[in-house]
Amino acid sequence: MDRSLFRGSYKPYVSPRDPCPPILVKTFVLPPQLFTNFQKPGLPQYSPEQALKHGSLWPSFVDGFYSEEGIS
């Protein structure tokens, strides 16, 4: 899964007087369901064991979320 498909980013305004060290790029989540109004039939599927682990039978709807991404 390519997580960059499901993330967006922007550069917020940065003031020379920002009291905290400014974060120059902010990232946000664009979850898979945003791009799939109706699920197409016949999408590739995980094995039952993998599906249980990921929370979905279809890899195309799994975008993960890790604190290492630093979104918050």
Added chain:
Amino acid sequence: MWVYEKKLLYPVEVTTCNPMLARYIMEQYGGADGELAAALRYMNQRYTVPDKVIGLLTDISTEEFSHLEMLATMIYKLTKDATPEQLEKAGLGAHFVNHGHSLFYENAGGVPFTTTYIQSKGDPIADLYEDIAAEEKARATYQWLIDISDDPGINDALRFLRERENIHSLRFREAVELLKDERDRKKIF
């Protein structure tokens, strides 16, 4: 900063003393899906949404305040000379005891406004979807207000306000599309 124009966004013609209708309109004044909730919701979310949609939230919030002003005018005119007996008959006896002839941010059932009606999640998609839902709920509330009201002047203004909810919903949907264009993958390739 705001610049105030001392006129209503759209004219409000009130021809009858009708405290019962005023009470119903209070649903959009201080109710969960009302204009105050909308204005406060957008004005607060605007700080932490991507820069492309900050202006949209500020503008729509400002317009919601002008809608709030129209509703206040309706409620005021519909009740200003009503006697305590008339207010009581309209179900506004408790309102009169607490607030006299003044307006207050309450829904049609007399429940005072609370910020638990609104949310700011800090996730742009979650926030914009809440905003779209809020506009649709406000549109529906205007529909039921128009259905229950027999005042042609009030209904004319309510129809205008209902139409604005449609447009705001569309603008928020467009904002979601703008954010989808900010996809990281697209920028790399």
